[in-house]
Amino acid sequence: MRIAVLSGGGGWHVLDLVRAARQLGHAAEPVDFRTVAAAVGTHPGPLAGFDAALVRTMPAGSLEQVVFRMDVLHAAVAAGVRVLNPPRAVETCVDKYLTSTRLAAAGLPTPPTHVSQTADAALDGFDRLGGDVVVKPLFGSEGRGMVRLTDRETAWRTFHALDRTGQVIYQQGFVRHPGWDLRAFVVGGKVLAGMRRTARGDWRTNVAQGGTAEQVELGDGAVSLAVRAAAAVGCPLAGVDLLPGPGGDLSVIEVNAVPGWRALAAVTGRDVAADVVRFLTEEYR
Incomplete structure (x- = not known):
């Protein structure tokens, strides 16, 4: 299978996906969203020549540029290209208000x-x-x-x-939490792995903001909540952030349609990129 890894021009995750895809016997190459062009009626559609596409990042751009890139993803799906995550899920998760409304409509606990x-x-x-x-x-x-x-x-x-x-x-x-949250990595309706992220001198637990990560076995309640949250926003692939409140009850803080896994791979020892590629090529339709 020929796979496009769509991004803003590279990065660790792009290289990891390309490496995993090639090791699994697929042809994969990075594609910068900013170089994507399309034609109607005169040439093959966007992403022609690829069987599948992984959306890794959406680079910054004008409103017109971002809308066009999403249109390209929709057109690729219509042409039979497997796009992960599907464009509608990316559109939902990039917008925190829309994500919040979808979670609330599904009856999932989320902060006011x-x-x-x-x-x-x-x-x-x-x-x-x-x-x-x-x-x-x-x-x-x-x-x-x-x-x-x-x-x-x-x-x-x-x-x-x-x-x-x-x-x-x-x-x-603000949810008064114990200084940590949980990240569940959901693939195809199942939690692949989980980790606990602990804040370091701040209330923010994100690893990108200095938090530390450790592997954790998620309980049944956390697993169920993460799977339902991913389904609520239409994400086959998702990073779901869960935050415990004062009584220990979990709330869904965010659903990320382009989740990172560098810290998760480090603490779990899993080849997460290979798991993602296998799902794309063997199960995802």
């Missing part, structure tokens, strides 16, 4: 959330959420751009700064 477009509305949401919130970029990952607000004056200044730059203000009530 308020989303607004003005500073005044955001301040009202801050009060409704108890005056202790985490503000996150609507589009973003790995804990980048998140800030915890506990003071109304600071919140007011922050919201006005976001308002002035035309940002959508997404905030969630």
Whole structure:
């Protein structure tokens, strides 16, 4: 099978996927999203010549560029190319508000959330959420751009700064957690592996923000929650982040449609990239 690994131009995960695919007997090559072109009626469709495509990262770009790239993925699926994750799932998970609505509609526990477009509305949401919130970029990952607000004056200044730059203000009530969360790596409706990520001098547990990782055997409740969360957003491949509250009950914090596994592979010893490629080539339709 010929596999395209779509990304912003390389990186560890791209190389790991290409390595795993080639070791499993497939032809694989990195494809930079920014170089993808398409034609209608005169040439083969986008990603012609590939049997499958793995979406690794979506590089930054203008609204038109990002929409076009998603259109290319939809067109590739229509042409019979296996695209993992499917474009609709990528569209859902890149948008935290849409992800939150899908999780809530599925009856899954997730922190109370308020989303607004003005500073005044955001301040009202801050009060409704108890005056202790985490503000996150609507589009973003790995804990980048998140800030915890506990003071109304600071919140007011922050919201006005976001308002002035035309940002959508997404905030969630802060979950008082024990300093760690769980990451479940879901592939094809099953949890492949799990790890516990512990914060280091901060409330953010993301490994990319300095948290440390260790392998953990997830309990039945965590496994069920992770699988249901991935299904709710339509992701055959997902990194699901679960956070324990004061009583130990888990909430779904995020579902990542392009999950990283560098730390997971290190602490579990699994060849996660090979697992992903096997699923794509042997099970995914």
